[in-house]
Amino acid sequence: MKNFLSIEDVTDLKGLVNEALAFKHAPFSQPDLGNNKTLGLIFMNPSLRTRLSTQQAAYQLGMQVIVMNMNQDSWQLEFQDGTVMDGGTAEHVKEAAAVISQYCDVIGIRTFAGLQDVTADYQETVLNKFVAHAQVPVISLESATLHPLQSLADMVTIQEHQKSHKPKVVLTWAPHPRALPQAVANSFLQWAKQWDCELVLTHPPGYELAPEFTNGVEVIHQQDLALQDADFVYTKNWSSYQSYGQVLTKDPSWMITSEKMSLTNQGKFMHCLPLRRNVVASDEVVDQSLVVKQAHNRLFAAQAVLAQILNNE
Ligand code: CP
Numbered sequence: 001m002k003n004f005l006s007i008e009d010v011t012d013l014k015g016l017v018n019e020a021l022a023f024k025h026a027p028f029s030q031p032d033l034g035n036n037k038t039l040g041l042i043f044m045n046p047s048l049r050t051r052l053s054t055q056q057a058a059y060q061l062g063m064q065v066i067v068m069n070m071n072q073d074s075w076q077l078e079f080q081d082g083t084v085m086d087g088g089t090a091e092h093v094k095e096a097a098a099v100i101s102q103y104c105d106v107i108g109i110r111t112f113a114g115l116q117d118v119t120a121d122y123q124e125t126v127l128n129k130f131v132a133h134a135q136v137p138v139i140s141l142e143s144a145t146l147h148p149l150q151s152l153a154d155m156v157t158i159q160e161h162q163k164s165h166k167p168k169v170v171l172t173w174a175p176h177p178r179a180l181p182q183a184v185a186n187s188f189l190q191w192a193k194q195w196d197c198e199l200v201l202t203h204p205p206g207y208e209l210a211p212e213f214t215n216g217v218e219v220i221h222q223q224d225l226a227l228q229d230a231d232f233v234y235t236k237n238w239s240s241y242q243s244y245g246q247v248l249t250k251d252p253s254w255m256i257t258s259e260k261m262s263l264t265n266q267g268k269f270m271h272c273l274p275l276r277r278n279v280v281a282s283d284e285v286v287d288q289s290l291v292v293k294q295a296h297n298r299l300f301a302a303q304a305v306l307a308q309i310l311n312n313e
Contacts, residue, residue, distance in 0.1 A: 001308040003131060004139045005124075006146050007190045013155070020156045020297065020304040027060050027303070033310050034063030040104030041067045041141065044126075045112040049273060049295050050141045050149065054108055057302035061310065066104060079129045093126075097133035106309055107134055110141035113181040115245030121145060121181075122210065137309045139302075145210075147183045150272045151191035152301040157294045158195065158232060161268055166196050167231035168265065172223055173203035174280040175250045176237035184272050185238045186213045192234075193217065202226035206248040210241050223254060230264040235271050235281055256281040270294060 003009055010016055023029065039058040043051065055065045068074060077096055078089035085092065100107055109130055113121040121144040131138045140148055158169065169192055171185060186209060192199045193216065201209075201219045208214065220226040227233060235256050240246045255278070261267060269281060269289035277283055 034061035101135035
């Protein structure tokens with residue numbers, strides 16, 4: 001694996017999931033793989049799970065880790081070519097990515113959608129510029145449109161908890177007070193489409209995701225109907241793609257409750273976290289959910305990806 005930016009960088013999904021599970025059973029099985037190698041983690045946005053799990057994953061492989069909060073601790077970056085940089089930006093990504101590559105053997109970068117310019121976000125302008133000018137492998141720690149480390153951890157969690165060969169997996173929109181990116185939902189669809197499952201998507205009108213992610217996915221607009229007999233209820237808010245970045249509704253009837261979970265096949269509630277309790281899902285649902293197990297699996301997902309990059313498999 002050269003970079004890890006999306007599922008397209010994965011040649012064997014089941015193999016990668018099994019590698020993550022192998023690290024879960026033996027976290028220190030390859031303690032020297034990353035000896036004398038440094039992972040640089042660049043955060044342009046906040047994080048709890050990604051920051052801590054990826055650092056710990058690197059330590060378990062013997063790597064050193066450098067973390068930088070780019071927007072707070074560094075110079076403001078310019079991403080456009082040919083710009084007269086006489087405004088707020090002080091350093092061009094051309095130099096920044098190249099310089100970070102002098103100190104690090106692998107770079108992870110988190111860069112959320114701005115939710116202002118759909119073209120810039122969906123072309124992954126920031127991530128792609130960074131990759132273009134980096135001289136070492138790059139791992140997405142969540143980009144404008146995708147969150148592949150989360151999706152890998154989600155597939156690991158489904159693998160561990162599925163009771164049949166072809167579980168029913170429902171991705172449902174849920175309300176949220178703020179406009180959030182579509183990255184987790186897009187990415188989950190990409191990965192779940194390659195998993196052997198019955199995949200159903202449900203959301204209110206106006207929350208359709210980009211067709212490149214929903215092509216071939218069954219969409220049911222009545223949430224109660226979609227949840228029938230579900231084995232997994234993956235819940236996430238996202239802002240509108242068509243009315244880009246807008247919050248069209250905060251309809252509380254889309255919150256996941258125990259009553260809704262009772263429609264499922266004793267289904268498991270999943271969410272990437274952070275989660276606003278009693279807005280996205282009720283306390284009872286969250287307390288009986290897989291959310292902490294998913295977060296735990298972030299560690300082994302990151303470890304498997306780092307191992308493949310270090311081995312350049
Ligand atoms: N799920 C996830 O990526 O969590 P953080 O934003 O806290 O890293």
